[in-house]
Amino acid sequence: MVDAVAGAMAHVGVAPHGRAAMFGANSPELMIALQAGNRGTHTVYCVPLYDVLGDHSVEYIIEHSGTLRCTVLPRAAAESTIVFVAAGKLAVLARALGEVVLPVQVRDVIRACGVRVHRFQEFAELGREHPSPPAPPSSDDICTIMYTSGTTGVPKGVLLTHRTLATAVASLAHWMGCVGLDIGRDHGDRYLSFLPLAHIYGRCVEEAFLSMGACIAYWSGEAKGLPADIRASQPAIFCSVPRVFQRFEATTLDKISKAGKAQQALFHTAFNLKLAALKAGAPWDKLASAVFDRLVFRDISRGMLGDQIKLISSGGAPLARHVEEFMRVCGCAKFVQGYGLTETCGATFVSDPDRPDQLYTVGPPQPAYELRLEAVPDMECDPLGIPPRGEVLVRGEGVFVGYHKDEDETRKAVDAEGWFHTGDVGEVTPGGALRIIDRKKNLFKLSQGEYIAVEKIEGVLEDSELVGQVWVHGSHYESCLVAVVVPARRRLEAWAREQGIEGAYCDLCRDSQVRRMLQHELEAVGRKGGLKAFELPKAIHVEEEPFSVANDLLTPTFELRRQQLLKRYSGVVDGLYESMKSRAAGPR
Incomplete structure (x- = not known):
């Protein structure tokens, strides 16, 4: 064919x-x-x-x-x-x-x-x-011109050669061997093609599995049909973006909340004990799972990902800690995070599922890539500091050769020594893994001089079971942060029933008691997650409509489009700051 x-x-x-x-x-x-x-x-x-x-x-x-x-x-x-x-x-x-x-x-x-x-x-x-x-x-011929969706501006055409894609595919296959994954036709392994082939993450993963002789099953294309697709295909490998894993967690926790007290107690006890064992270094499929998987988690994993799952991978956007913990405990399979850009051909960094010191990281660079941190003095990011921090630079055979018809942007992105400047700020852990902090352009100062990394803050705040999505905003003209919060609908409705608050979901989102509760919830979760007082939003707006690709508030890879969010909620943001200033001024 x-x-x-x-x-x-x-x-x-x-x-x-x-x-x-x-x-x-x-x-x-x-x-x-x-x-x-x-x-x-x-x-x-x-x-x-x-x-x-x-x-x-x-x-x-x-x-x-x-x-x-x-x-x-x-x-x-x-x-x-x-x-x-x-x-x-x-x-x-x-x-x-x-x-x-x-x-x-x-x-x-x-x-x-x-x-x-x-x-x-x-x-x-x-x-x-x-x-x-x-x-x-030839290896230097262009294979694909892949356009980045981007959070701002027009798409850029990333030129990827056959050498680039072959390098990324070989690197991914090598990594699988290193972590003990034996994938191939002889084992009847299937990969569910769910990530868009128009994105480098999905393209490279699928090419890698084809190169190893694995079977590819294609999803139906309807989000509502994904569970049925998983049941039909029984994948050995499932790669997705954080938003899907968040839904897995929300659906499971909603079912647990409706179970009896004994079942709830068993789940939470088993969850905490298994998570502690994993953090201590117990293999996921042995000591940490010896009892609890059979009692609790195997049925949850089967409902999410079928009976044959071996590896679960998250990439494309930051993953909240609580979601990673949930998938590691309840997934009953190896779980990893990866990081890369279209310009670096996808999975440039991948964590080791068996190393507890790589929890909450995207792991070390893959064999075909080099990592370097460059100082960001304005943000107090020092590659020689403890921990080492700076802008993430990548070099290697898997890096793109330029932007189509845009030499100026190419020169800005790739320096004379061949290092690609990702625009992301990260830190290197003592074990050599990379942890992404935020986009460089998302780092700013408040009016009193405190540095803010909004993506890190959003990740912590989304640890709340009551929060579905959150967008945090601030500027150097203001002394504090504000936020737009989309509640986790089922959890909010359950809380409202417990409190005796009546009304439809849209009414709850406009209720002042709900807003105060969510404000206190964010403060509690933020403090628990190690945020400083100035990193906590001082006022919030509760939004009933989720941020989505359809309303142009998310990219196709489910990253926040911050410019579009600011444009949409500029009046809301101004109102939040004005109300705080009015309260501070007191009665006249």
Whole structure:
């Protein structure tokens, strides 16, 4: 099939070093098309797209990448995007499996533009009728132009070569061997393709498992259907972003809260004892789990991730400590955190699941990478301090070769010695693992000169079972922080019932008693988590609508879009500061 699709690409006129846009949800057809680009008669630069980018970003990427003749393979694409594709930008549209039903008006636009439309199988048959011999690319040829979603500004096209991706895949496979994971076809291991293939995290992990002969199962594409997908596929490996693990935790704790007193006591006792054993260095599958897994946690793990799970991996965004603890205890499998950027080809750092000193870290750099910390004097980050802190710099064969059509940004990001400046500030633990503190651009001073790392603060505050999401804001014009809090809905409703407070969820979010309770809860959780007094928000707004990709408050990797949050809540923020100043001034 790969040979056929590659032949079809060549036949329809994808020129040497031409661009082929790949647009759609994870599917066998999408991976086949990506591999066809790798195998092509001449190297083809794949340009992954995904629907949550929005039509404007898709249009920008197609224009910026120079994708004028390409293959698009959507299982489900926005009608407006198909209209745009049909409006003269692309010469060929290959439609996967006939699942996208084009409206009559869209078909008319396509025909008027002279765009050829093929079902995926028809496109493959076209390649069989016009075969082309494989011509493997060189290691320095571009493999993909992967556009970062970014929290600000327009997407940047990250140029990743075949050497870069091969290095990352080999590094990941080596790491699995080092931590005792024997993955392959002989064991019947499956990987659930859930992370978007348009993101480097999902792409590299899937390529790694293909290289080891593992089976790939593709999720249905519907978040509500993920549990059913897991039950059907029974994955050995599950890689995801923190938001999914937060949902696992919230759902489980909600069930526990509704159980009898004896069951609640058993769960919490078992949880604390197993966590203490793991922190002391007991292997997750032996002493720490000898009794409690059979009594308590195996059923929880089976409900979340099936019977065959061996490894659980979190990446793409910071993971709250309480969520990591929950997954380590209740997952009944090795659990790791990883860190990397599109520019460093994904899993640049990965923790060791069997080392307790790497809890709450993203681990050491992988074999193909070097780590260096650079001082950030304004933030009092010293690489020679205790602990060593600074901006995280990465160098190695797995680092990108530049930004497409943007030499200025490339020079800003990569220095003369080849070090890529990530923009993240981190510290190195005594055991050599990296702990990410915050984005450099998210560090600022309050008016009295105290330094603030908002991402670290948000991570601590989200340890509260009553908090679903939180955005912390401050500036050098103000002396304190404020926050917008999205409650954990089920937990808040349960608390309201216990307090005898009536009303729908939206009413609870506007209730002054709820706001005061959440304010006190944040203060208690913050102090427990080691936050200083000036790091605690002094006023909060309770928001019923979760931050999401759909409302443009999260990136596709579920990071906060801080500029959009400030734009949306600027009036709320101003009101919180004004009310505090009015109270401080007292009656006139």
